[in-house]
Amino acid sequence: MAILPSVASSLSPPSLSPLCSARSNDDDLISTSICRQSHASRRRPLHLNSRFRLTAISASSNSEASSSSSPSLVSREPMVPPYNVLITGSTKGIGYALAKEFLKAGDNVIICSRSAERVESALQNLRGEFGELHVWGTKCDVRQGDDVKNLVSFAKEKLDYIDIWINNAGSNAYSYKPLSEASDDDLIEVVTTNTLGLMICCREAIKMMLNQPRGGHIFNIDGAGSDGRPTPSAKKFNQSY
Numbered sequence: 001m002a003i004l005p006s007v008a009s010s011l012s013p014p015s016l017s018p019l020c021s022a023r024s025n026d027d028d029l030i031s032t033s034i035c036r037q038s039h040a041s042r043r044r045p046l047h048l049n050s051r052f053r054l055t056a057i058s059a060s061s062n063s064e065a066s067s068s069s070s071p072s073l074v075s076r077e078p079m080v081p082p083y084n085v086l087i088t089g090s091t092k093g094i095g096y097a098l099a100k101e102f103l104k105a106g107d108n109v110i111i112c113s114r115s116a117e118r119v120e121s122a123l124q125n126l127r128g129e130f131g132e133l134h135v136w137g138t139k140c141d142v143r144q145g146d147d148v149k150n151l152v153s154f155a156k157e158k159l160d161y162i163d164i165w166i167n168n169a170g171s172n173a174y175s176y177k178p179l180s181e182a183s184d185d186d187l188i189e190v191v192t193t194n195t196l197g198l199m200i201c202c203r204e205a206i207k208m209m210l211n212q213p214r215g216g217h218i219f220n221i222d223g224a225g226s227d228g229r230p231t232p233s234a235k236k237f238n239q240s241y
Contacts, residue, residue: 112151114141144200173190202218
């Protein structure tokens, strides 16, 4: 998936090595890891299920996307841990597991979901394990531009800036019917979440990060089938990526 290449700068600044790949004992399975690295030591990689894939871009205040005469241009600062992390679709599944791993590493995390009830439940569980000073949550429907803008405002209020934005929110409309049997509503649900929602989140994250002294990194998680292997009864979900 090619995503906004004009904004991309180096994916490996001195203080952060965001992507690496680790091959499992089974040669057919590849695990993708988020690897965080400080100047002194490298943190434990965070492994994702081999059925998923990450694509990444970096937004830097001194990237080619910004003119030297732009009033929003800010001086560049090194990105060092602890990191401020925002994860969409993070009240269950991989998003929730990512939130826990970043919290274990000592980072600050913002979680969100389109369900206020799930946000509150996940927030209580995470705060029970990691305390109230490192994790916050809010309702956000990534299909709605105003919701994502409010999410950015919430992140700035709680953490001032975001180093790592992970677009994890996705939907299969809770349906596993073949594409030929999918309803219009199901298709609209899948595409507006997985494609439109991703684009809205990338747009708002980039706008925020270009004005941050530390810049920022955006990771997009592709769903099942993104590695080319067949996923029966999930065609409309796969094709939305």
